[in-house]
């Protein structure tokens with residue numbers, strides 16, 4: 306997300322990312338790259354994540370004779386790195402209490418630092434630090450993460466709206482909705498309080514979105530006239546990073562048009578052409594999407610999510626909800642490999658799907 310957002314700031318080697326265990330991701334990424342001139346950095350706190358380690362093993366095989374020189378790691382698990390073949394002097398460490406979704410500021414940011422260089426990476430960190438200070442010091446009534454969190458609580462608990470759309474009017478923030486989706490849904494998608502009691506109210510909303518103006522041509526129909534109210538967060542920069550300002554003026558005109566249309570609607574005799582209005586949105590404006598502004602924007606969302614978690618009395622820093630699926634995938638891997646006896650004890654629905662996959666495999 307961050308590397309894409311800051312593409313005008315790239316001055317280092319080209320940076321690519323592979324995350325999905327789907328081999329297509331690695332294959333498509335490696336196509337056209339040369340093992341002799343490619344550095345593979347395995348970034349995994351635990352160094353046990355199935356996706357990361359499967360990709361790491363395949364990348365090591367692809368590097369062949371270059372693997373000894375062209376691999377590094379970002380991890381807290383030095384023993385597993387050494388066992389994998391990355392010696393300690395090539396491991397960038399960080400703290401084991403940092404969760405994946407909050408880790409960009411640690412050595413996990415290495416790939417971003419490589420892409421934009423140390424000076425700009427420091428500006429990125431300074432932007433986040435400025436928001437950290439603001440969050441710590443500003444009075445509550447002027448505190449952006451707190452106000453943003455209270456608006457989120459109002460939307461979710463007072464109004465009962467279960468989702469929020471995040472629409473950056475900035476093509477380079479294309480992956481920002483997905484980033485905030487993990488931040489918010491993995492942190493606050495919980496149904497028990499810190500002490501384990503059933504939560505008395507609704508918690509983390511569904512977060513989704515796409516960049517404007519593209520989104521206008523797909524799901525904005527439902528935002529304006531659908532039966533559900535979906536609050537929207539718009540993000541826009543006053544200045545473009547590129548020379549052509551006419552594009553940018555049109556981009557901003559569209560962003561402002563959408564928030565006005567949502568808020569004020571339009572009464573018409575014909576019901577099909579009526580816009581009910583009274584649909585809420587928040588517009589976050591900054592001068593320009595540069596490293597400082599991106600760091601500040603990410604930190605704004607981090608502190609907002611933390612504040613909502615504190616109000617809801619949930620722990621925003623664990624993610625036990627991902628464990629069951631991971632354990633079942635480990636159980637099913639031998640089934641998918643067709644190992645003898647692995648099918649025993651499978652539930653009926655999974656056994657049916659396995660049987661159908663085998664038929665389709667031919």
Ligand SMILES: O=P(O)(O)OC[C@H]1O[C@](O)(CO)[C@@H](O)[C@@H]1O
Nearest residue numbers: 349350351352354357405406627
């Ligand atoms: O850095 P690791 O240990 O490979 O974890 C990767 C990811 O897995 C999760 O723990 C859960 O899916 C995420 O929070 C994290 O980003």
